Every structure is written in C-alpha cells, then in structure tokens.
Amino acid sequence: MKLPVIVLAGTIFLGMLLSAFRISQQEPWAVPDNYKKMKNPLASDATSIADGKALYATHCKSCHGSKGLGDGSKAAQLKTSPGDFSASAFQSQSDGSIFYKTSEGRSDMPSFKKKLPDEEDRWALVNYLRTLKK
Structure with missing residues (x-):
C-alpha cells in the first residue's frame, strides 16, 4: 500500500515542479520588423x-544587476529570468530590437515609455547596454 502512495506523491511533486519550470519560460520576444x-x-x-x-543604475540595475548579468537584488522575486546583457544572444540583437524591448516591456519587464x-534616453540606454558585452 505504501508504494502506490509514494508513486502518487512523486508524480504530483514532479508535475508541480514541471509546472513551475514552464511558468518561468517565455516565448521568444517578437519584435516588429520596422x-x-x-x-x-x-x-x-x-x-x-x-x-x-x-x-x-536608476531603472535597471535592481533586476539586471550591476554588470547586466541578470543577478540584481530583485531578480529572484521575478517569475522569469531578467537575462544576461553580456551574452552574445543579447548583444547580437539590433539596436532597434533592444530599443523596442526597453520601450514596450512584457511580463516582468516593465515598459519604459x-x-x-x-x-533619446532609451537610445542612450541601448548605447550603455552595448558596453556590457563579454
């Protein structure tokens, strides 16, 4: 009798764990062509x-961290990872894509419009983010 209960408990735990992981994943960020x-x-x-x-320093550091690694003091409170601005996946985006994401936001990332x-301030932010590459 104990084995079915353990299997059931394990299955429920695994389901909860997978659900939590799925919540933290986001669809790729769609950026308009323009x-x-x-x-x-x-x-x-x-x-x-x-x-x-x-x-x-004023608007981004608390989530993204001082070096843009996604390790800011508020990062653990977010449902999704803030991302790593030093990573090639981020740095390979166009300036316009970064500007769009900063302007519009989504989920945990607020809009900065x-x-x-x-x-000009948001474009200056893009210029600074470019300095965070590895």
Whole structure:
C-alpha cells in the first residue's frame, strides 16, 4: 500500500515542479520588423554612454544587476529570468530590437515609455547596454 502512495506523491511533486519550470519560460520576444531594422540615431559616445549608465543604475540595475548579468537584488522575486546583457544572444540583437524591448516591456519587464518618455534616453540606454558585452 505504501508504494502506490509514494508513486502518487512523486508524480504530483514532479508535475508541480514541471509546472513551475514552464511558468518561468517565455516565448521568444517578437519584435516588429520596422524595429529590427531601426538604427540608433544617437551617437555611441562618452556622453550618451554615461547618460545610459546613469539611467541603468536608476531603472535597471535592481533586476539586471550591476554588470547586466541578470543577478540584481530583485531578480529572484521575478517569475522569469531578467537575462544576461553580456551574452552574445543579447548583444547580437539590433539596436532597434533592444530599443523596442526597453520601450514596450512584457511580463516582468516593465515598459519604459512612461518612465523614460524621451526616446533619446532609451537610445542612450541601448548605447550603455552595448558596453556590457563579454
């Protein structure tokens, strides 16, 4: 009699574990073609990178971490991983794709259109994120 109970308990536990894993996975982020092709109008110079770094420290660091590794102080509270900005998968995206994701957000990632209404600020953030590559 104990064996069926153990099997049932194990099956339930495994199901819960797999459900939790599935919740933490997201579909690939669909970026409209017009954004994929969009070029950053802001020169990637010392000023824009410094501006982007300051914005990152205020708005992004708590989830994404000081080096963009996805290990910020709030990362563990999120349902999904904040991602690693230093990874080639992130860095291989177009500037327009990163701008779109920053602007629109999804799930745990907030939209920054209202927090950073000036597009130039979001482009400066893109310039700073480019400095985090490995």
